[in-house]
Amino acid sequence: MTTSRFWHGFADMHVVKDREVVIASGDGATITDTNGKTYIDATAALWFCNVGYGRKEISDAVAEQLTRLHGYSSFGAYTTDATLRAAERLTSLSPIPNAVVFLASGGSDAIDTAGKLARRYWDVVGKPNKTLMVSREHAYHGMHALGTSLGGMPIMQAGYGGEPFVNEVVRVPALDVEATAKLFEQRRDEIALFVGEPVIGAGGVIPPTETYWRDISALCRQYDVLLVADEVITGFGRTGRMWGTQRYDIKPDMITFAKGVTSGYMPLGGVLVGERVRAPFWDEPIAGAVFRHGYTYSGHSGAAAAAIANLDIIERERLVERVATLEPILDTAVRRLQGAPMVGETRTVGLTAAVAIKPAILEKDPATVEKVVAASLHHGVASRVLRGHAVHISPPFVITEQQIDAMVDGIGNALEDVAAVGAWN
Ligand SMILES: Cc1ncc(COP(=O)(O)O)c(C=O)c1O
Structure with missing residues (x-):
């Protein structure tokens, strides 16, 4: 062999x-x-x-798109018509009202994007000390350096020299609102974001309690912490609602997604971003408020075509x-x-x-x-x-x-x- x-x-x-x-x-x-x-x-x-x-409906849509235009840059003013159609479709499905979408190649990219955007947001609104990112035990947020650091399974972090890749991360027990409230109080004015999967997936399919996400959403508002729902698994129907955010009454500022957006027919991920976080970058005249971030395949035309065809199937069937x-x-x-x-x-x-x-x-x-x-x-x-x-x-x-x-x-x-x-x- x-x-x-x-x-x-x-x-x-x-x-x-x-x-x-x-x-x-x-x-x-x-x-x-x-x-x-x-x-x-x-x-x-x-x-x-x-x-x-x-x-075949998805592979045909991708083939047609790749033949016409397989991709182009989405940096600066450039993008493609397929990318814009996917952005319209994705934001129309978003449970965050008036969302915009930043596209990437997968879930780990999406998590990096959300983490960087949260910190960039606090910097441009004049609170550069809010850098801490709070995640949960048993969490999985992908395998880039930030996702590895945010993850709550010690085995994924062991053996890399003893230090986390990103230092500004604190973990709390998965379903413990009180411990989270205590941390928010102790580190008041330092916390950029709280991130959690609506249902912990790779950590063992751990559903939330009835009130967990309502309480966490309220805490985030009380302490002015951005809430990121990592819907890489739960997005696009896995919980029986289009979003876990809807099933559990979560009020996120950003949603990360990947996987089910194309059912894996093409690699795609992204972040849905609500009005609050987008405002300083899109709407308010703040000098230097640019998010200097993006990936070569952000908005890839073939992935965009796969997403649209996939979402058509989910809705039609x-x-x-x-x-x-x-x-x-x-x-x-x-x-x-x-x-x-x-x-x-x-x-x-x-x-x-x-x-x-x-x-x-x-x-x-x-x-x-x-x-x-x-x-x-x-x-x-x-x-x-x-x-x-x-x-x-x-x-x-x-x-x-x-x-x-x-x-x-x-x-x-x-x-x-x-x-x-x-x-x-
Ligand atoms: C909740 C969650 N976030 C992020 C990721 C990372 O996604 P990817 O493997 O596409 O980078 C995963 C992958 O399983 C995930 O389950």
């Missing part, structure tokens, strides 16, 4: 270089590998393939409503696994779930979830590990009820297989 020359993300290449799972095609909620084996895609790849695989309908069906199916070996709790929000392994089992064998994921492949289900403790479920919105049952049965069979050979038996 030849050893791969491709360096995978988040992989132990000692192992993976000879054990790649190579996907060759996709259709709806399924993917097929180069050996011809088909799997239910339990995770919509990396939470992005919301409209499902094989959408009422896929957000479909997620709301499927939520209780997924929840009921996943709860069945509470009776399976090794399973502790299960958590479901929208079309997203985590199947957590009991802590005592993980203590004996921290690789348990990895083994369950590997065994799931044999049972025709492609999934992955969330924060070392849970099996990740977030299928394409087009998954059928039968496929939900088959997916959960496959994971159940994998749990049985792994438990059967486990040292604790």
Whole structure:
């Protein structure tokens, strides 16, 4: 067997270089590998393939755009007609009234953009000491230097020399309003922004309490802190509403998005920016109020075409409503696994779930979830590990009820297989 020359993300290449799972095609909620084996895609790849695989309508729209004009600069006065159409469409969907949009290539770019823009905002409005960024334990905000520093999973920060990449970051417990209020009081006048995922995703599918986001929104207003909702996963329907912001009554100044905006047909991310933050840069005559930031592919025409075609499908096929309908069906199916070996709790929000392994089992064998994921492949289900403790479920919105049952049965069979050979038996 030849050893791969491709360096995978988040992989132990000692192992993976000879054990790649190579996907060759996709259709709806399924993917097929180069050996011809088909799997239910339990995770919509990396939470992005919301409209499902094989959408010719999107690839045709991209091909047409690339043939006419594949891209141009969006620095200075330049942009493209496709970029402007995507900006109109995205801002018309925004839950922030009168929003404008800054485009980028993915979620990590979006987070960098929001963090820099918040600090630039405070600088131009005469409060340059507001530089601190508050994030949450278990958070994931991508893997650029800022996102790595904002992240709340210690394993992602370990092994880089002991220092965070960006120093002005403080983390609070994920759902603790009181601890957040205490920090806001202690560091009054220093805090630029608070950032959080409406539902913590990669950190283990952790939903908020009923009142959490209303309270955090109020605190941010009270202490004059900009609120950034990181909707890279939750945006465009994953929670059963177009935005997590709407489901949880969040009042953000900015929203970061990526993934579901194109369902991954082209790489795209961005930040929706509300009137307050935009005003000094667009509307108010403040000398030097320019945001010197941007990426070569900000507003890329092909990505813009993919976004528009993808959003057309989501709206025409009422896929957000479909997620709301499927939520209780997924929840009921996943709860069945509470009776399976090794399973502790299960958590479901929208079309997203985590199947957590009991802590005592993980203590004996921290690789348990990895083994369950590997065994799931044999049972025709492609999934992955969330924060070392849970099996990740977030299928394409087009998954059928039968496929939900088959997916959960496959994971159940994998749990049985792994438990059967486990040292604790
Ligand atoms: C909430 C959140 N923010 C940011 C990111 C980073 O996005 P990307 O991997 O596109 O850079 C992710 C990726 O999973 C995410 O889940």
